[in-house]
Amino acid sequence: MAFIEAVMQYGFLQKALLTSVMVGIICGVIGCFIILRGMALMGDAISHAVLPGVAISYMLGVNFFFGAVISGVITAIAIGFVSQNSRIKHDTSIGIMFTAAFASGIIIITMLKSSTDLYHILFGNVLAVRSSDMWITLGISLIVLGAVYLFYKELLVTSFDPTMGAAYGLPVRFIHYFLMTLLTMVTVASLQTVGIVLVVAMLITPAAAAYLLTERLWVMIFLASGIGVISSITGLYFSFTYNLASGATIVISSTAIFILVFLFSPKHGLIWKTLKVKKKRASLV
Amino acid sequence: MKDPAISIQDLHVSYFGNEAVKGVSLSVDTGNLVGIIGPNGAGKSTFLKAMLNLIPKDKGAVKVLGRPITEVRKSIAYVPQRNDIDWDFPITVLDAVLIGTYPHLKLFRRPKKKDKEWAKECLQRVGMQELSKRQIGELSGGQQQRVFLARAxxxxxxxxxLDEPFVGVDVSSEETIVNILKELCRQGKTVIVVHHDLSKANDYFNQLILLNKELISFGTVEEVFKPEVISKAYQGQFTFMKEIGVTL
Structure with missing residues (x-):
């Protein structure tokens, strides 16, 4: 309860809470499409690939949002280019490109000699969120939620049956890069709360838990956002109370929810499945 | 004179320089039920996808209803091979059929009640209305294929x-599907089916495209489904020829 009092009292904690709740929502939404398209690794790649963009933005003194989006999208295009124009498989191409981007980011940041910034970018520090960061996160959230709401049909078709989408005239490749752009924006918003290294967990863990709970995409999206929000709040609580790194506590919270769902989900949970099998076998004796 | 449903001029497709479809030209009139047959690796699916401009072609022109395909995409329904689909996708049978109404919905619009009614009607036509709330992965192969036909x-x-619609499909589903396809043709629609199984090709279709990278033969079933024609495509594949009663 000390946590609630502290939230009422301290402005920095309010900002941290609002920001991480927004990040929980948008990570859940975009994460659903990422895991359904089999692009979990791509989520990891893009989140790492924003590093050089962030570094160059710092160097030039512009908002890191622009640099991050540019380097994320360039990396996504490079990954697609290599895998489509050689026998290199998609996951290998992802591995080559994102490590290259990440490594160049590290070199640039080391040249700038600001290792503290690097630490924050890599691991996040939600308790140090500034007002401007919160507004950027709000802006990104509105764009992402608006885009998914408006283009829900197109995103659904191209995730479920891209060939059918292409056959009736959807620009499938454009939609892919559009989603990559949204993914990059979500990553940028998540930098402050969970950091580059752990963004992928916020993208896929809540979405994966939701995937085990429902057979409808829109329900899955709501569940994933809900799980993201709960993880963010719980994580923030532990981070504040026990003075732990916020990114890590948020991610562990979502992992805990995933484990619960994995065991107890009514239809796909391990325990119910095992019980059903046992019951069936017993009935045959 | 009416434009043909599809006319293809000198179509070439290759994968990294290996030719998969070589110089196919043909034209199909509306109202036909056409089977694309040929041995494994003959480029049947590639040919179908190239026709629809889903994969890049090296050369050739395809016209649908007398117009470039990009202008008539909304009048084309495509049913993919069953193993191209993620059957664990969180979508119910009815919602999967409802996707069929998307091409005619404007940007930002959601399907309305009348679209849902129409989707239910289509499900009923393939005899799947009772399973409309199931997740698609819970169905048998034949039921899944019927759902995708309903979507079309x-x-x-x-x-x-349709790309190989009868693979892994039970006999009664196959019959339902064939009957619906025949009915579509009677209504003046054109149906093109990639089909791997020679044994029933003469019952199902009224025209056949016999393919083995090149166009071996195209015409009515009576013209194409003859041992001396088929054997040209299936060189050396004796088992296949025995199946259709060819003796050498």
Missing amino acids: LAQKADLFF
Whole structure:
């Protein structure tokens, strides 16, 4: 309860809470499409690939949002280019490109000699969120939620049956890069709360838990956002109370929810499945 | 004179320089049920996809209903091979059929009640209305294929393209599907089916495209389904020829 009092009292904690709740929502939404398209690794790649963009933005003194989006999208295009124009498989191409981007980011940041910034970018520090960061996160959230709401049909078709989408005239490749752009924006918003290294967990863990709970995409999206929000709040609580790194506590919270769902989900949970099998076998004796 | 449903001029497709389809030219009139047959690796699916401009072609022109395909995409329904689909996708049978109404919905619009009614009607036509709330992965192979046919019906298309619709499908589903395809043709629609099984090709279709990278033969079933024609495509594949009663 000390946590609630502290939230009422301290402005920095309010900002941290609002920001991480927004990040929980948008990570859940975009994460659903990422895991359904089999692009979990791509989520990891893009989140790492924003590093050089962030570094160059710092160097030039512009908002890191622009640099991050540019380097994320360039990396996504490079990954697609290599895998489509050689026998290199998609996951290998992802591995080559994102490590290259990440490594160049590290070199640039080391040249700038600001290792503290690097630490924050890599691991996040939600308790140090500034007002401007919160507004950027709000802006990104509105764009992402608006885009998914408006283009829900197109995103659904191209995730479920891209060939059918292409056959009736959807620009499938454009939609892919559009989603990559949204993914990059979500990553940028998540930098402050969970950091580059752990963004992928916020993208896929809540979405994966939701995937085990429902057979409808829109329900899955709501569940994933809900799980993201709960993880963010719980994580923030532990981070504040026990003075732990916020990114890590948020991610562990979502992992805990995933484990619960994995065991107890009514239809796909391990325990119910095992019980059903046992019951069936017993009935045959 | 009416434009043909599809006309293809000198179509070439290759993968990294290996030719998969070599110089195919043909034209199909509306109202036909056409089977694309040929041995494994003959480029049947590639040919179908190239026709629809889903994969890049090296050369050739394809016209659908007398117009470039990009202008008539909404009158085309495509049913993919069953193993191209993620059957664990969180979508119910009815919602999968409802996707068939998307091509005619404007940007930002959601399907309305009348679209849902129409999707249900299409499900009923394939005999799947009772399972409308199931997740698609819970169905048998034949039921899954019927759902995808219902989705194609929901598109109210003029041309239907099906890629191997009878693979892993039970006998009664196969019959339902064939009957619906025949009915579509009677209504003046054109149906093109990639088909791997020679044994029933003469019952199902009224025209056949016999392919082995090149166009071996195209015409009515009576013209194409003859041992001396088929054996040209199936060189050396004796088992196949025995199946259709060819003796050497």
